[in-house]
Amino acid sequence: MTGFRDIPFDAARQVADGVRAASAARRSCVRIAIEVDEGAPAYLVSCVRDAFVPQTSTGLLHIAAFDAGGTVRVNPDCDAAIVLAGTSGAAPGVARAFCAAGVPSAIVVESSVEAPSSLSSAGIEVIASSSPESLLDKLAEWLSRSCKADVSLGANFPFVRRAVSRRSIGARSSQNAVIGLLPFGSGADLPLMTANQVLMDLDLAGVYGQGASSSRLVEATAVLAGAYASRALSRRLSKSLPGLGALVRTGVAYGATLALGEAMRLRFEVPNAWNHRK
Incomplete structure (x- = not known):
């Protein structure tokens, strides 16, 4: 900021x-991409869905589901990308794709052991959470550090x-x-x-x-x-x-x-x- x-x-x-x-x-736009893996924990998906409800027309969301064989659309204009890991094993690749496009990226897992250790070294935030409350706290801290459009993000x-x-x-x-x-x-x-x-x-x-x-x-x-x-x-x-x-x-x-x-x-x-x- x-x-x-x-x-x-x-x-x-x-x-x-x-x-x-x-x-x-x-009044500036903030663009958030949310990618949901096949088999992602329902309570984490529900938590993110409820939290990311834009309060103004400047909050732009791209929400999509993916699986192991799917193609993910990467928008380099996004201010942040959040990938909810599931059972397909494709989530790390999706997070890397956004990161390679210059988009601050985070992968959400229930336990840190589920995410490859190489993700952190690649500049991808690993957010391990087993409860909605801790997930939102960790997401908020990461977004406040990573998202340049932080005023619009808060609004x-x-x-x-x-x-x-x-x-x-x-x-x-x-x-x-x-x-x-x-x-x-x-x-x-x-x-x-x-x-x-x-x-x-x-x-x-x-x-x-x-x-x-x-x-x-x-x-x-x-x-x-x-x-x-x-x-x-x-x-x-x-x-x-x-x-x-x-x-x-x-x-x-x-x-x-x-x-x-x-x-x-x-x-x-x-x-x-x-x-x-x-």
């Missing part, structure tokens, strides 16, 4: 660009939202830690960190299927208040620990951004869970 090259050194421009980018990312498939949002929070927190470590002039790091936190809020809003709205302005106000509070804390600790100012700034920047990100995540997640329960 984000990297150190995305640190907003031009804060105002980056926030404006971030609003547009977040909206575009939420369409709720089970990946927590994993995707936590990766975004971790990345933005690390970026702010770097900003805290750099020798900026007095107060010059505040707009950069604040801009990065606003961009994080936009990331999370997109992941939870929400766009740029008046609610984002309220959140931006909270971000600004938190930024001033964390700067005051950083200055106080720096005076108490002379000679460790850079480390203090780094720790406070990382911790404050992480805490803010988790609070934002819960703000989006709890209402969604409540609405889903109703």
